[in-house]
Amino acid sequence: MTAIDVSYTVSGEGPPLYMVHGIGSRRVTWDGLLPGLEEHFTCVRYDLRGHGESPTPPVPYSLEGLVADLEALRVRLSHERIHVIGHSLGGQIGPAYARAHPDRTASVVLLSTAAGRTEDDSAKVKGVVARMRTEGVEPVLATLLDRWYTDGFIEARPDAIRDRIQQVLGTPEDVFLSVFDVYAGAEMAPWLHEVTCPCLVMTGEFDGGCSPRLNRFIADELPDAELVILQDLKHSILIEAPQRVLGPVREFLLRHSEA
Numbered sequence: 001m002t003a004i005d006v007s008y009t010v011s012g013e014g015p016p017l018y019m020v021h022g023i024g025s026r027r028v029t030w031d032g033l034l035p036g037l038e039e040h041f042t043c044v045r046y047d048l049r050g051h052g053e054s055p056t057p058p059v060p061y062s063l064e065g066l067v068a069d070l071e072a073l074r075v076r077l078s079h080e081r082i083h084v085i086g087h088s089l090g091g092q093i094g095p096a097y098a099r100a101h102p103d104r105t106a107s108v109v110l111l112s113t114a115a116g117r118t119e120d121d122s123a124k125v126k127g128v129v130a131r132m133r134t135e136g137v138e139p140v141l142a143t144l145l146d147r148w149y150t151d152g153f154i155e156a157r158p159d160a161i162r163d164r165i166q167q168v169l170g171t172p173e174d175v176f177l178s179v180f181d182v183y184a185g186a187e188m189a190p191w192l193h194e195v196t197c198p199c200l201v202m203t204g205e206f207d208g209g210c211s212p213r214l215n216r217f218i219a220d221e222l223p224d225a226e227l228v229i230l231q232d233l234k235h236s237i238l239i240e241a242p243q244r245v246l247g248p249v250r251e252f253l254l255r256h257s258e259a
Contacts, residue, residue, distance in 0.1 A: 001064050003072035007053035008046035012038030015106065015257045016079040018070060019045040022088030022112075023179050024168040026052040029087065032242025036250055040257070041083070046073060050175035059178035063186050067097045074104060083253055085109035087238055088210065089183040095195045095222075096188070107198045107256040109249055112235050114210045115188035116217035125184045125209055129177065137173055141165060147208055148236040160239055192221035199225040200252040202245065204233030226252065
């Protein structure tokens with residue numbers, strides 16, 4: 001598995017915290033958390049392969065390849081052990097990294113991600129990918145936005161919605177579909193029990209694809225996990241309610257950070 005050199009930004013001081021965004025997103029997704037984390041942690045955020053300013057190797061991509069990119073970045077920055085926080089697809093990359101590199105992982109935060117999908121759950125998410133392959137990504141955007149944000153936020157923050165649309169449409173379509181395939185096809189259930197570092201699991205109450213039911217399953221399967229359900233939110237908790245995410249995340253990371 002050939003890793004690539006991703007484009008990254010580093011700020012803050014303290015134990016290293018690697019921040020992994022989701023499908024069609026960018027490292028700026030983490031900006032809302034930075035003011036509360038930079039005083040305690042060295043915050044390393046990066047664009048996934050094919051996204052933002054990172055190189056775009058040919059598709060298809062794999063979870064193993066995305067994990068290899070994260071490990072290559074850790075090696076480049078000479079960090080001994082890292083905390084990893086990931087959202088959505090990033091919430092699959094984080095525990096997969098911890099499983100592959102247990103000695104390098106201090107803790108993992110899994111935000112708005114999925115495991116333990118039923119056949120019906122899998123059919124729904126794969127159906128969305130199939131529809132995008134047939135119709136293109138843009139015609140399916142309204143469906144995605146409805147899954148990601150509450151109606152109130154869509155109405156109150158058209159600027160944030162425009163930014164998100166630009167991110168998605170600015171991601172090469174073959175890349176967007178390939179990482180969606182990774183997210184839809186990845187099933188962490190068989191190996192979550194192997195991730196032994198402390199984990200925080202968090203999702204929105206009304207996140208349809210990464211529901212509280214699936215996140216309870218994740219927390220139950222992980223040997224050392226805590227679960228937080230954020231009331232009245234859907235999938236895009238980092239953009240819609242960063243302050244509500246920050247409190248539990250910061251408290252968890254401080255508890256598990258090394259001196």
